[in-house]
Amino acid sequence: MLLAQATPPKSDDKQAPGAHLQIEDFGDSIIARLNDVFAKAVQNLRKPNKIEFIPTFEAYPTLGIDASMIRVKEASNPKFGDYQFEMVMQISRRLLSEQSVKEPPPVVAKKIVAALEQIELVEKYQLVNAYINVYISRKHLGKRIAEISRKGFSLPKIAKKHVIVDYSSPNIAKQMHVGHLRSTIIGEAIARLLECFGFTQSKVKFDNDPQFKSEAYQCVVALQNFEPDTVKAWKMIYFATIYKRLGITDLVERGESFYQSRMQSLVQELEQHQLLVEDKGRKLFFPHECNIPMTVVKSDGGYTYDTSDLATLKQRLSEERADWILYVVDSGQSEHLENVFATGKQLKWFDAAQKRVEHVQFGLVLGEDRKKFKTRSGENVKLTQLLDEGVRRAEEKLRTKGKEGEFTPQEFREVAESVAYGCIRYADMAQSRTSDYVFSFDRMLDDRGNTAVYLLYAYARIRSIARNAQVTREAINSFINGLPSDDGVLLDHPREVQLAKQILKFSDVLLSVLKSLQLNKICDYVYELATVFHDFYGECYVVSKLPTEGENGQQAATTKVNLNRLVLCEVTADIMQRCFNVLGIRALERM
Known part of the structure; x- marks a missing residue:
């Protein structure tokens, strides 16, 4: 274990998902900031010194709706703004059912909008029937992109x-x-x-104990003789090797031996308080509202799971x-x-x-036949065999693409390992955690669609833009630091704005995953980020080659770099790398 x-x-466990996470600072979370703004607006509706007194809102505390339940969500369609507040109808229904107060949703929405705080993040609030649409300020987007480039992303505290x-x-x-x-x-x-x-x-880290390794080395002979303690030590080193390949440290x-004395104490405690029931030599504990008792002691006196x-x-x-x-x-x-x-x-x-x-x-890992993943002989697939096969196939894929000659043999092996292990990890986490999924190397190593290979290639291509233009990180930092304090990165093209908005969703995606522990949301986000970036890059020139006349009238070319757009490229790659880090995938600068 x-x-x-x-x-x-x-x-x-009776709270809403994520209610146990106490946010002390919003960081770059747009949704957390908007939730706070709307929660304050609802609270202010009950304060006569803020706006016109509205008696019906005095009932809010008894409606089961408090500040922690206020939720703003991402808009499903750009025509509805960037974010939406959709709780107005719920509030209106509760007022009617629990307080017999008929307050039509549009009226409730209008009063909430009147109480909303004006903040730099928001360009405007738009009232559409019972929905409140929120539009994010383009100027704020540009300032945040510049700040992220300068200092990195700020997650909620x-x-x-x-x-x-x-x-x-x-x-x-x-x-x-x-x-x-x-x-x-x-x-x-x-x-x-x-x-x-x-x-x-x-x-x-149990595999990094020098004394343990020294003793294991000295016991090679004992290992060859299959002495139990030495075999156990060898198994530990074997496990450590697997974890190292997967980047787990x-x-x-x-x-179980760690808990042996604690199991004895537990049984003694339960017996002392007469909480165990004997049944055919077994000692059982019956937890409330559970169908099956806990077998604390077996009939032979041994312990159980x-x-x-x-x-x-x-x-x-x-x-x-x-x-x-x-x-x-x-x-x-x-x-x-x-x-x-x-x-x-x-x-x-x-x-x-x-x-x-x-x-x-x-859920389970299934084979192509949608049954438990097994070898042809029906045995469990060993993890070492699985990882080795992944590396072999990754090397084959890279050779097919003519990549082998671009690296030294050692570099090529490292790239293949990164691709293989990244693909195995990503294919697992891209699925809903609670669902079974079919293990397929062919799909994992596909360089199209939502796969690790596609994303690793995308990341490497984005990183190559500044490198090929010979623009250093220091030059980018100098550009950012030279911007006026009240200005940010210019976002003139719709694709620039779209990319900036996608970048700024990062904080909310990670916060959402922390609440749900559904890691596929990170995979969906980073894939969408790569897709939005490619749309941006297809329409917005970052590096241009301008024809000029060189010496002796010969044609030459001058490289022109749009630094505002190059900042967007680098920040996109930075965010992709942070997503990879969480997923345990090693990002590659070259592929």
């Missing part, structure tokens, strides 16, 4: 508490196989996402004082984990209003 430890916020991510969990007695793939990939990406929001990491390894999982939960809550625990485990374990969590609540190990314990479930 591998644990990535970090530090996020408090939770209540969230109140930090302690979180533990439980994922991967290979069996020390067996080789890692494809069944471990999703938990490992998804769990690592979630840990990276938490780190992206500033949750300080507290991890122990700094993990805490917790085997129930025992170890309960001891694990208690240790994390009481000893490590976790506020948020995420179990990245397949959907087949849902009922078991529900029982574990229910037992923890019943024994008062945690209060759901203060602590958050949740199952981050995922």
Whole structure:
């Protein structure tokens, strides 16, 4: 079992998704800022010293609608602006059903618009029947692009508490196989996402202990003789090699032996309080509202997965004082984990209003026949075999495109590995986490559509623009720093504006994923960003070659660079790289 430890916020499982995330600063989040503006507008409607007193809005506190529930969403169509507030009809209906106050939606919407704060972010608010459309200021977009180029993206600041991510969990007695793939990939990406929001990491890397490696080396003979302890050490090194290939480091390894004494203490505690029921030699605990009891002690006196999982939960809550625990485990374990969590609540190990314990479930990896991914002989596909096959196919793909001659042999191998591992990761995370997905190398390595290969090529091409124009990052920074303090990057063309808007969605996308833990939203975003960029690049010249007359009347060419547009290119690549970092994909400057 591998644990990535970090530090996020408090939770209540009765709250709306993401309500446990306490935003202390909006950063570059447009939606969080607009939510705040609309929440204040609704609150101001109840204050007679702000605008004309409206008695009906005194009822708001009893309608179950408070500031934390106010939601602005991205507009589904550009003709409705950039963002929309759609809660007006809901508010109007609640006023009628719960307070018998008939306040037509257009009237409610008009009063809210009158109370909205005018901020630089917003060009205008537009009232259309019961909907309030929000248009983002072009000047604000240009200023934010310049600031992002200068200092980087500013994600919302969230109140930090302690979180533990439980994922991967290979069996020390067996080789890692494809069944471990999703938990490992998804769990690592979630840990990276938490780190992206500033949750300080507290991890122990078991494969980097010099004493451990030294002892393992000295025990080669014992390994050849299959001595149990030495074989176990070899397995640990084997797992570390797999994790290194997947770019996963700094993990805490917790085997069942760590919890052995804690399991004994747990059983003693439950027996002392007479909470166990004996049945045919077994000792059972019956959590409330659960169909299946927890088998704490088997008839032969041994412990079960129930025992170890309960001891694990208690240790994390009481000893490590976790506020948020995420179990990245397949959907087949849902009922078991529900029982574990229910037992923890019943024994008062945690209060759901203060602590958050949740199952981050995922579907199966299927073969082309839509059955569990197996070898032809029906065995589980070993993870090493899967990774090796991915590298082989990536090398073949690159050779077909004539890329081998552009790199040294070592560089070519590294590029192939980055492509292969990136494709395997991306194909997994591009799917809805809760759905099964069909594993196909052919689709993964396709350079068209929403694939890692397409995005890695797109990223490399974008990075090559400044390089080929011989414009350094220092020159771009000098251009940005030379802009007047109240000005930003010029956005004169509709495609420039469209790209800037897509870039500025980054913060809200990551915040949304932090709430839902649906990583496919990041994949969708970065693919759309690449698509919008290609539309921009097709219509907006960044680098132009102007014909001039050289010496002796010979024709020559002068390179003209539009630095405003080049800034958009570099910021686009920066955002793509940050998305890759969260997904655990190594970005390549050349492909």
